Amino acid sequence: FPQAVIFDLDGVLTDTAEFHYLAWKQLGAELGIEVDKALNEQLKGVSRLQSLERILAAAPVPPVLTAEEMEHLAAKKNAHYTALIASVTPNDILPGIAALLQELRAAGLKLAVGSASRNAPFVLERLGLDSAFDYVVDAGRIQRGKPDPETFTNAADHLKVPYESCIGVEDAAAGVEAIKRAGMFAVGIGSAQTLRQADYLVTATELLSAEHILAAYSRWIDKA
Ligand code: BG6
Ligand code: MG
Secondary structure, three states: OOOEEEEOOEOOOEOHHHHHHHHHHHHHHHHOOOOOHHHHHOOOOOOHHHHHHHHHHOOOOOOOOOHHHHHHHHHHHHHHHHHHHOOOOHHHEOOOHHHHHHHHHHOOOEEEEEOOOOOHHHHHHHHOOOOOOOEEEOHHHOOOOOOOOHHHHHHHHHHOOOHHHEEEEEOOHHHHHHHHHOOOEEEEEOOOOOOOOOOEEEOOHHHOOHHHHHHHHHHHHHHO
């Protein structure tokens, strides 16, 4: 039986993935770089500075910038983003998530958040979910971001749960890769094309149920 579930935040608990996209799009427009949906898929789950590097690399003529200039642009994006998340409320918890958290708790599982975002504590507070989890990994606690497994192994280590007894839930390709590299069971939310490595996939959060996830986990662990 699994012992813990580690949730990504942006795009899983709430649709702040869309706000990150809009904020990067706005910064891109200021720089004359088009940030489209395809490029955005490459940014999901990826840290602020790394996302900026990928956007700059997509420019027709990639600019060469100093570390200070990079920091300045990253801060500008974050200003766009923080303006967008200021209005987040508990109504913005994605469909099916509140019920799922309750079902998993009732089943005796520990719950954690594994986010790459420095804004994670603020967003969780806005959602009214700051006391819903036993542990929150945000970007400040780890050395290496997704797709490195550290976000997920850090949560498991803190909860004192073996990796194969953990379930990770992600909407990003980099996040699913991180879960698999941690040796955990990966639940993907999105398209099969993007989240190829997921062990169990749904196209939207309202399709998540503790019963289905636990049954899929049992099949996976029995095969291992
Ligand atoms: C991740 C998002 O959760 O956090 C990424 O999926 C984002 O899009 C990253 O770049 C870092 O977030 P922040 O809030 O620290 O800029
Ligand atoms: Mg995400």
